Amino acid sequence: MQYRIEKDSIGERKIPIDAYYGVQSLRGHENFNITGHHLMKEYIESLAEIKMACAITNYEQHEFSQNICEAICQACREILEGRFHDSFICDPVQGSAGTTINMNANEVIANRAIEILGGQKGDYSIVHPNDHVNRSQSTNDVIPTAGKLTAFKLLHQAQDQLKRLEHVLAVKEKEFWGIIKMGRTEMQDAVPIRLGQEFGAYKCAVQRDIRRFDHAIEEMSVVNMGGTAVGTALNAPKGYVETIVPNLVKVSGLPLTQCENLVDGTQNLDCFAFVSSILKTCVISLAKMSHDLMLMSSGPRCGFGEITLPSKQNGSSIMPGKVNPVVPEVIAQISYLIIGNDTTIMMACEGGQLELNAYEPVVFYKLFESIRSITGGVETLVDNCIPDIVANEKRCHEYVEHSVGIITVIAPEVGYQAAADVAKEAIRTGKPVREVLKSKHIMSDEEVDKLLVPEKMV
Helix, strand or coil: EEEEEECCCCCCCEEEECCCCHHHHHHHHHHHHCCCCCCCHHHHHHHHHHHHHHHHHHHHHCCCCCCCCHHHHHHHHHHCCCCCHHHHHCCCCCCHHHHHHHHHHHHHHHHHHHHHHCCCCCCCCCCHHHHCCCCCCCCCHHHHCCCCCHHHHHHEEEEEEEHHHHHHHHHHHHCCCCCCCEECCCCEEEEEEHHHHHHHHHHHHHHHHHHHHHHHHHHHCCCCCCCCCCCCCCCCCCCHHHHHHHHHHHHCCCCCEEECCCCHHHHCCCCCHHHHHHHHHHHHHHHHHHHHHHHCCCCCCCCCCCEEECCCCCCCCCCCCCCHHHHHHHHHHHHHHHHHHHHHHHHHCCCCEEEEECHHHHHHHHHHHHHHHHHHHHHHHHHHCCCHCCEHHHHHHHHHHCCCHHHHHHHHHCCCCHHHHHHHHHCCCCCCCCHHHHCCCCCCHHHHHHHCCHHHCC
């Protein structure tokens, strides 16, 4: 293999001659082999959008020539087209608040721009990673902005899946409206409820999550570009500070605004903790719904058996014919993952000192994982579960008829104690409440039949 020699403040290193990354990327790659993962596509694209907007703004402020601006912008466009992503060799979790991520982007873009201008990779006299690609910037405004742009995009993807889920739940609400089943509280028989009402309640919870995602997306639209190292805009021209975010809006197409206080925007990560809490709240509701689906579908012979989930795959390597509720189960697992991520994010957001929080890399790694997991989980709920749920109407009717919970509707007529006595006898003898009531002659048979109509109880 042929190499080129690059040097930084630490010393010289050999870099593969065809590599678009440089010495600082290589050092970060060697120092931070943490997760075994690379930066996700959306993160790399966000970095390219930022660097393109910065190049345009610097050119407008006469910080460098048009040909350098155009070369940087072309390199960024190529990254947005999916090229050179394998040159982003750094681990997403790293020290120094994401400096390796920022320099990896700077070096890849600089080396591609050098090629575009007819030079050889590594000849930074043509386009320099720091002096040109990173001009008027710092890791401390680039990385949080890239994190927000990425989260903004991922949250929209997740919200789109939640809207699909809302729709299929609304369809099931209508489909199951005429089916009366036994409601349960604390896992004991309660009073009748429509199966459609239960699915309608799930729909309402998802609707609230969709609205909360609007707030999360709004939080991610406020960026600290222009603040440079600590929010004071050191080394950035006044005109650059004023126009960098409008230019980033043009490049990215996202409705971004600049922080009112760039020092605040650089120091504090509470916005990411807020978004993580919304993700946690969402997945708690999804997991609760999934546990309900598992309970209602339990069986097929020895459980509730009120609904049947679609059969998606064999459930056992030893028990023939067993089919498990694999999709609701994975939603529960996703909830555990995201709740754990939320704790990590909370601690990392709290852990910053003074003018910077150095723990942004782990915040973004876990935040992106949470959003992606919700997106995938909801997608499989919609594609592989909810639409094909079947109600077992006969089973639901039998449970209602044989439940003691329906005695509740009698209590206002005969009193709580008398109704409780009927319930106890029905439980002791195994007879239906209707039969016990008629045998005791507390009410006429006509009154019993008139009151014990499940449809009137819901």
